[in-house]
Amino acid sequence: MSDTTNRDAELNIRPPRQSGLEQFRAAYFGSIPNTLITLGGLLAFIYIGWSLLHWAFLDAIFSVEGGAQACQAAEGACWSVIFARWRLMFFGLYPYEEHWRSALACIIVIGVGVLSCMPAFWSARKLAAMWGGGLLAFIVLMRGGVFGLSLITEEQWGGLSLTIFIFASVALIGMPMAIAFALMRRSAFPFISVPIGLVIDTVRSLPLITILFTVAVVVPVVVPSWLLGDKLYRVIGGMALFFAAYQAEIIRSGIQSLPVGQEEASKALGLSYWQRMTRIILPQAFRRALPPTINQFVITFKETSLIIIVGLFEFLASGNAAYGSGEWAFAYVEVYVFIGLVYFIFVFSLSRYGAYLERLMRVGKL
Amino acid sequence: MTFASLVTRLGSRRIQAGLAVATVCLLSFLVYSVQQELMRQGIVSGFDFLWRSTGWDISFSLIPYSISDPYWKVLLIGLTNTLFLGFSGLALATLVGVLAGVARTAANPVLNALGTIYVETFRNVPLILQAFFWYAVFTHMPPPRKAIAFADMVFFSSRGLYVPGLNVSDGALALCVLVLVAGIVISLWLRVTRCLKGRGDEYRKLIAFFILLTMGVAVVAIAASGRLEGVPLVTIPELRGLNIKGGFRMTSEFAALLTAMSLYGGAYLGEIIRAGFLAVEPGQIEAAKALGLRPWRIFTLVRLPLAIRAILPTLTNQYVWLIKATTLGVAVGFSDFFLVISTSINQSGQTVELLLLLMGGFLLINYTLGSVMNAINRSIAIKGPSSRK
Numbered sequence: 001m002s003d004t005t006n007r008d009a010e011l012n013i014r015p016p017r018q019s020g021l022e023q024f025r026a027a028y029f030g031s032i033p034n035t036l037i038t039l040g041g042l043l044a045f046i047y048i049g050w051s052l053l054h055w056a057f058l059d060a061i062f063s064v065e066g067g068a069q070a071c072q073a074a075e076g077a078c079w080s081v082i083f084a085r086w087r088l089m090f091f092g093l094y095p096y097e098e099h100w101r102s103a104l105a106c107i108i109v110i111g112v113g114v115l116s117c118m119p120a121f122w123s124a125r126k127l128a129a130m131w132g133g134g135l136l137a138f139i140v141l142m143r144g145g146v147f148g149l150s151l152i153t154e155e156q157w158g159g160l161s162l163t164i165f166i167f168a169s170v171a172l173i174g175m176p177m178a179i180a181f182a183l184m185r186r187s188a189f190p191f192i193s194v195p196i197g198l199v200i201d202t203v204r205s206l207p208l209i210t211i212l213f214t215v216a217v218v219v220p221v222v223v224p225s226w227l228l229g230d231k232l233y234r235v236i237g238g239m240a241l242f243f244a245a246y247q248a249e250i251i252r253s254g255i256q257s258l259p260v261g262q263e264e265a266s267k268a269l270g271l272s273y274w275q276r277m278t279r280i281i282l283p284q285a286f287r288r289a290l291p292p293t294i295n296q297f298v299i300t301f302k303e304t305s306l307i308i309i310v311g312l313f314e315f316l317a318s319g320n321a322a323y324g325s326g327e328w329a330f331a332y333v334e335v336y337v338f339i340g341l342v343y344f345i346f347v348f349s350l351s352r353y354g355a356y357l358e359r360l361m362r363v364g365k366l
Numbered sequence: 367m368t369f370a371s372l373v374t375r376l377g378s379r380r381i382q383a384g385l386a387v388a389t390v391c392l393l394s395f396l397v398y399s400v401q402q403e404l405m406r407q408g409i410v411s412g413f414d415f416l417w418r419s420t421g422w423d424i425s426f427s428l429i430p431y432s433i434s435d436p437y438w439k440v441l442l443i444g445l446t447n448t449l450f451l452g453f454s455g456l457a458l459a460t461l462v463g464v465l466a467g468v469a470r471t472a473a474n475p476v477l478n479a480l481g482t483i484y485v486e487t488f489r490n491v492p493l494i495l496q497a498f499f500w501y502a503v504f505t506h507m508p509p510p511r512k513a514i515a516f517a518d519m520v521f522f523s524s525r526g527l528y529v530p531g532l533n534v535s536d537g538a539l540a541l542c543v544l545v546l547v548a549g550i551v552i553s554l555w556l557r558v559t560r561c562l563k564g565r566g567d568e569y570r571k572l573i574a575f576f577i578l579l580t581m582g583v584a585v586v587a588i589a590a591s592g593r594l595e596g597v598p599l600v601t602i603p604e605l606r607g608l609n610i611k612g613g614f615r616m617t618s619e620f621a622a623l624l625t626a627m628s629l630y631g632g633a634y635l636g637e638i639i640r641a642g643f644l645a646v647e648p649g650q651i652e653a654a655k656a657l658g659l660r661p662w663r664i665f666t667l668v669r670l671p672l673a674i675r676a677i678l679p680t681l682t683n684q685y686v687w688l689i690k691a692t693t694l695g696v697a698v699g700f701s702d703f704f705l706v707i708s709t710s711i712n713q714s715g716q717t718v719e720l721l722l723l724l725m726g727g728f729l730l731i732n733y734t735l736g737s738v739m740n741a742i743n744r745s746i747a748i749k750g751p752s753s754r755k
Contacts, residue, residue, distance in 0.1 A: 027475055034474055041476035057418065191386045205732045207690035208703055210724055217708070218717050221407075223398045305492040309696055316495055332502040340491040341501075347490040 045049065081331040089339070092158015092313040092321075098150065105141040108134055117353055119360075131172055138165060151270040154232045158313035160342070166314065167304050169236045171297065174243035182203045183250035183277065196214055203245035208303055211238045216310035235307055243300050249298060254289030288360065293321050294354030298347055303312035305343070315339065354357050381571050393678060398511045399717065406416070407715070415716045422562035424701040424714060426617050428540075437710060444706030447726055451623060452689040452703060452731075458628035459688060463635025471627030481636065488633040494697055496630055501622035501698040508731075510610045521603055521610055528603035529622045530637060538592020543583045549581030555745070619700035633689045642677035643669065675746060703727055 018026070030036045059076025064083045071078035081094070082089075091102045112134035115121055121130065142161065147150035157165070184196040201212070215238035216231055228234070256280065266276045286293075308317040316339060323335040375526065416438040423433050427443045428450060441644060471482030478648045488496070505524060508514065510682045513523035525570050543713040553574040603613025616624075646669055695702035 027473065031474075035473075037474045038476050041474070041480055056582070129673070137462065189383075189386075193381070195389070202729070205686075205729050206725060207577065207693040207704065207728065209693040209696060210728070213696075213704075214721060218711065218721060219717075221717055223396075223405050224399055227399070237619045264635055280397040299717070302492040305494050306493065308682060316498070320498070330506075333499075336495065336502065340495055343492055344487075348486070351490070 009273065021177055062229075067297055068331075069129035072330060076333050077337075078331045079334060081323060081328045081334050083330070085335075086173045087336075088159075089161045089315065089318045089322050090161070092318045092320065093156045094161075095150075095152060098144075098152060101141045101149065101152075102145070102157075102159070102161045106164055106311045107136050108141070109164050113168070131168075135168065135172065138168075150244055154230050157232070159318045160315045162313065163304050163315040164228060164310075166232075166239065166307065167301050168238055170239045170243050170300060170304070173236065174240040174247060174300075177240060177244035177249055179282065182251040182255065183245055185248065185252055200245045200248055203242060204249070208239070208242050208304055209240055209309055211309050212307060214238070230313060231310070235310060235312060239300070239303070239307075245295070247293065249283075250292045251285055253292075254285035254287075257285055257288050287361075291358050294357065298350050298354070301347060301350065302343065315342070382471070401442055404718070409717075411716070411718065413719055415714050415719070418714070420710075420713065422709065423698060424706065426620060426709075431689070437714065440706055440710065441703070441723065444701060444703040447649055447695075447701055447706075448689075448703040448727075449691050449731070451620065451627075451692045451695070453702070454626035455624055455631065455692065456685055457688040458624065459631030459635055462628050462632025463639055466632055466636025467531050467639030470640045485633045485636050488629050489637070493626060493630045493691055494694055497626040497694050497697055500716055501618060501624045502579075504618040504622050507618075510605065513610060518604070521605075521613075523610060524618070525610070525615070526618050526696050528610050528613045529616065530602045531612075532589055533601050534589050534750060538588050541588050541592075545581055545584050545588065549584075550579060552575045552582075555741075583673065583755040617700070619695065619698045622698055623695060624698055627688060627691060631684070631691075634684055635681070638677055638680045639673070641680075642673040645676040646672045671746075678739065678743045682736060682743070685739065686735055689731055689735060690728070 009315075024074060028038045046113070049073060053077045057076075060079055061071050061074045061076070062083070064069070064080050066081075087096070091099045094102045094170050109125055112130050115136060116127055116130060121127065131357075138144060141149070142156070142157060142165070143152060150344070151330040181196055181200060184192050185200065187193045212235060215234045219234060220228055228239075262280060262284070266280045271279070302312065305316045307314055313321075319335050323332045328335075375475055417436050419434045420440050421433055421437055424431060424440065424443065426447060428446055429439075429443055431439065431443055433453045466481050469477045470485065472478055472481075504522075504527070507522050507524045508525040509522075510525055510574075513521040513528075515521050518529055556570055556574045556577070599611040601614075602608050605611075650668055651664060652671060654664045659667065678685040684692075690704050696708065698703045699705070704724065707720050707727075714720075
C-alpha cells in the first residue's frame with residue numbers, strides 16, 4: 001500500500017489518481033501471493049466451468065426418444081428424465097387430465113405473491129382482499145366439486161402447487177398469529193405475557209420436524225377423531241405456529257426499537273390501545289422489521305420441503321418419486337439438480353427482493 | 367359496530383382476563399380428551415417403559431447396543447448420536463464458514479467471486495434436499511472392492527466412508543473426547559478471562575500452553591491404556607477379500623448428513639463471519655497500520671478479536687439452529703435422538719412421555735449451548751457503560 005502513502009510536505013495534496021489498468025493490476029496482481037491466488041482461482045473457475053459445461057450441455061442427453069438406455073451410455077447429464085417426468089414433479093398425484101387446474105392455481109398464487117411485493121399494494125385492506133381472493137380461487141380450482149369441476153381431495157394434491165399452497169397458507173395464518181403473540185408477550189398483564197413467552201421460547205427451541213411429526217403422526221393417536229382435520233391442514237397449522245413464534249420475536253424487536261415517546265405521545269392524545277397499536281406502533285414496527293421478515297419468509301419457503309417427512313407429496317417428494325422408479329434410478333443427480341434449481345429461483349428472487357427493499361429504505365423512499 | 371370499538375368499550379383488561387380463562391379451559395379440555403383417548407387404547411402412562419427391552423435394532427451407535435437393551439439406553443444412544451453429529455457438523459461448518467468468510471472479505475476479486483458463488487449456491491437450496499442429494503451420492507458409490515481410495519487411507523464405498531481410526535475401547539474413547547473438549551474450553555477461557563488479567567499476558571499464555579500440553583499427554587495415555595489386546599493403536603482401513611476391514615467406518619447416512627450440514631451451515635456461517643469483519647471500523651485497521659504492525663499482526667491482534675465480538679451473538683443462534691438440523695437424520699435413516707424417539711413412539715405407544723423427553727432433550731441441548739456461548743460472549747464483551755448489547 002506504499003503508493004497511497006503520501007510523503008509530500010503539503011497536507012492537502014491528493015493521492016495520485018490510479019488509471020483503470022493500475023487499479024486492475026493492484027487488485028489482481030498486486031503482490032506475489034495475490035497473483036498466485038488470482039491464477040489459482042482462475043484455474044479453479046475454468047476447471048469447474050468447463051466440467052459443468054460439458055456435463056450439463058455438451059455431453060448431455062436432452063431427447064426423450066432414446067429412453068433411459070440412451071442416457072446410461074452418455075457421459076454427461078441425462079436431462080431426458082426431467083422431460084419425461086416433469087409432470088409428476090410439478091403436479092404429483094393430481095389426476096393427469098386436470099393438471100391445468102393445478103398449474104392455473106399455482107400461477108394465481110404466485111401472481112398474488114408478486115403483486116403483494118410491490119409497495120403500491122401495501123395496505124392491510126388490499127393485501128387481505130388479494131390474498132383472500134387468491135387462496136379462495138386456489139382451493140376452488142384445486143379441490144373442485146363446484147362450477148362443474150370434478151372433486152379432487154387433498155390426498156391427491158401434490159408437487160409444486162402443494163408446496164406453494166402450504167407456504168402461502170402458513171404465511172397467511174402465521175402473520176396474524178405472530179402479531180397477536182408479539183402483542184401478548186408485551187402485555188402488561190403477566191397472566192398473558194408469561195405463558196405466551198413460554199410457548200414462544202419452547203416452540204423456538206424445538207426443531208420444526210418434531211413439531212410437524214407431532215401434528216401429523218402423534219395428534220391422531222391422542223386426540224378424538226371428531227376433532228381432527230385433514231393431515232394437510234394440521235401440518236399447515238403446525239408450521240404456522242412455528243413461523244409465528246419466530247416472526248413474533250421479529251415484530252417484538254421492531255416494536256422495541258421504536259422510541260418510547262411515540263407510545264407516550266399517542267397515549268397523551270387519548271388514543272385507545274387498539275388505535276395506538278394499529279395506527280402508530282405496528283405500521284412503524286413492520287417497516288423496521290422488514291428485512292428480517294423477508295428473511296423469515298425465505299427460511300419458511302425452504303422449510304416447506306421438510307413436510308416430505310410426514311408423508312405429504314410435495315415438490316421434493318414428487319422429485320424423489322420421479323427418479324425412484326427402476327427405469328430412471330440412476331438419474332438422481334439430474335433430478336436433485338433440477339429441484340434445487342427451482343428452489344433456488346424462488347429463494348434467490350425473494351432474498352434479492354429483500355436486498356432491494358433494504359436499499360430502498362436506506363435512501364428513505366419507503 | 368366495528369371490532370376495534372367493541373374492544374375499546376369492553377376494556378382491554380377484561381379482554382385479557384377472558385382470554386386467560388379461555389386458554390385454561392381449552393388446555394384442560396385438551397388434557398382431559400388426551401387422557402380419555404389414551405385410556406380407551408389401554409395405554410398405561412408413566413415412565414416404567416424406560417426399563418423394558420426394546421426388541422429393535424438401530425443403524426448407528428457409538429456405544430455397543432443389542433436388541434435386548436432397555437429403552438433408556440436406546441434414547442441415550444440417540445442423544446449421543448445427535449451430539450456427535452451436531453458437534454462434528456458444527457466444527458466442519460465453522461471451518462468451511464471461516465474459509466468462505468475470509469474469501470468473501472478478501473481484496474482479490476477472483477477469490478471473492480468464488481466465495482460468493484459457493485455461498486449463494488448452497489444457501490438458497492433447502493438443507494433436506496442437500497441431505498437427500500449427498501445420501502444418494504454416497505449410496506451410489508462403487509462396492510467395497512472397487513472403492514475410491516485416497517492415499518490408501520480413506521475409502522469411499524457404497525457401504526460407507528472408511529477413515530483411519532483408533533483401536534481403543536469405547537470407554538477410553540469417550541474419556542478422550544471429554545478431556546479434549548474440556549482442555550480446549552479451559553484454555554480458551556484462560557485466554558479471554560479477566561480473572562488472570564493482572565498476571566500479565568505471558569503468564570496466561572504459559573498456563574494455556576501447559577494445559578494444552580497436559581491434555582495432549584492425557585489423551586495419548588488414555589488411548590494407549592484403553593488399547594484393545596494384540597493390535598496396533600492406529601488402524602488403517604484396507605481392502606481384504608470382498609470388504610474393507612479396519613479403520614473407522616462412517617455410515618453413508620452419517621457422511622451424507624455431515625456433508626450437507628457443513629456445506630449448508632458453512633454458507634450461513636461464512637456470511638456471519640463476513641458481516642463481522644465488515645463491522646470492524648476501517649479506522650481501527652488504519653490505526654494499527656500507522657503503529658507499524660505487520661499484516662498478520664493486524665489480523666490476529668486487531669481485526670480478529672474485534673470481528674469475533676461482532677460475530678458471537680449471531681453465531682450462537684446459527685449453532686443452535688444447526689444442532690436442531692440434525693433431526694434431518696430421520697430423512698435418511700440416521701439414528702439421531704428424534705429418529706430414536708419416533709421409533710420408540712411407534713413401538714411402545716408411550717406417546718406423551720416420549721414427546722416430553724424429546725422436548726426436554728432439545729431444551730437441554732439448546733440451553734446448554736446457548737448459555738456456554740453467552741458466557742463466552744459476556745467474558746469478551748467490551749465492559750463499561752458504553753458497551754453495546
